[in-house]
Amino acid sequence: MALVLGLTGSIATGKSTVSSMFANFGIPVVDADKIAREVVMPGKQAYKQIVEVFGKDVLFDDLTLDRKKLGSIVFGDETKRNQLNDIVHPAVREKMAADRDGYLESGETCVVLDIPLLFESKLTHFVDKTLAVVVDEDMQLKRLMDRDESTEQEAKQRIDSQIPISEKAKLADAVIDNNGTVEESFQQLESLLREWSAIS
Numbered sequence: 001m002a003l004v005l006g007l008t009g010s011i012a013t014g015k016s017t018v019s020s021m022f023a024n025f026g027i028p029v030v031d032a033d034k035i036a037r038e039v040v041m042p043g044k045q046a047y048k049q050i051v052e053v054f055g056k057d058v059l060f061d062d063l064t065l066d067r068k069k070l071g072s073i074v075f076g077d078e079t080k081r082n083q084l085n086d087i088v089h090p091a092v093r094e095k096m097a098a099d100r101d102g103y104l105e106s107g108e109t110c111v112v113l114d115i116p117l118l119f120e121s122k123l124t125h126f127v128d129k130t131l132a133v134v135v136d137e138d139m140q141l142k143r144l145m146d147r148d149e150s151t152e153q154e155a156k157q158r159i160d161s162q163i164p165i166s167e168k169a170k171l172a173d174a175v176i177d178n179n180g181t182v183e184e185s186f187q188q189l190e191s192l193l194r195e196w197s198a199i200s
């Protein structure tokens, strides 16, 4: 029986870091953030709707989306964030399910869906098991500010737009504690995949 694994966490807890480890085991990953970038390329339906709702101010001169500007609008405003989600999420869900099914039909025995909003968007029915990458909240804030070169206020707005990581840890079937080194997280992932018979 194939295993579909839902990988999640909160912003900057280390999902992408852990996600990149699955290649070591030959396990394919469907990346919701990547798909969410593809479906808002100029010409796509979601792109047109974003321009209709948020105006041309969220575009660069070359007409591509100014993601930083759109982020500064939606992360401080739940109503606007929900408007954006309503535009982008249906296209993301459709492509994610198609990619997952494509891998399963081609005979893969384990497929990972990397979905930051797995719990917020109630997408657990897409997967068999859930795995959350967790760090302490002060570590999350520090790594987010360092990575995005953002202020504490910008970082906190992004963190507050998701379910707290402590709650996601309780909701998930398993957690990877990513407070330590990347190598330590890799060891935890390897043990878990063995426990779940995803690798031998």
Ligand SMILES: CC(C)(COP(=O)(O)OP(=O)(O)OC[C@H]1O[C@@H](n2cnc3c(N)ncnc32)[C@H](O)[C@@H]1O)[C@@H](O)C(=O)NCCC(=O)NCCS
Pocket: 010, 011, 012, 032, 033, 036, 067, 068, 070, 071, 074, 081, 084, 085, 088, 089, 092, 115, 116, 117, 158, 161, 162
């Ligand atoms: C607002 C946008 C333009 C900001 O782009 P930016 O390049 O700065 O961030 P990026 O897309 O790389 O997302 C970084 C992280 O922010 C968090 N995040 C993104 N969107 C959301 C959201 N709608 N609600 C809560 N958290 C979010 C996730 O943890 C994600 O991993 C972009 O995040 C977006 O289009 N969001 C809506 C689509 C979405 O929900 N994507 C997340 C997974 S489907």
Ligand SMILES: Nc1ncnc2c1ncn2[C@@H]1O[C@H](COP(=O)(O)OP(=O)(O)OP(=O)(O)O)[C@@H](O)[C@H]1O
Pocket: 009, 010, 011, 012, 013, 014, 015, 016, 017, 018, 033, 116, 143, 144, 147, 178, 179, 180, 181, 182, 185
């Ligand atoms: N174990 C670790 N030790 C040190 N730094 C780490 C570790 N894990 C991740 N990082 C760093 O922390 C930052 C956040 O990690 P990452 O980008 O993987 O998070 P994410 O959960 O995918 O974020 P997002 O929700 O924004 O997509 C990155 O700069 C990454 O290099």
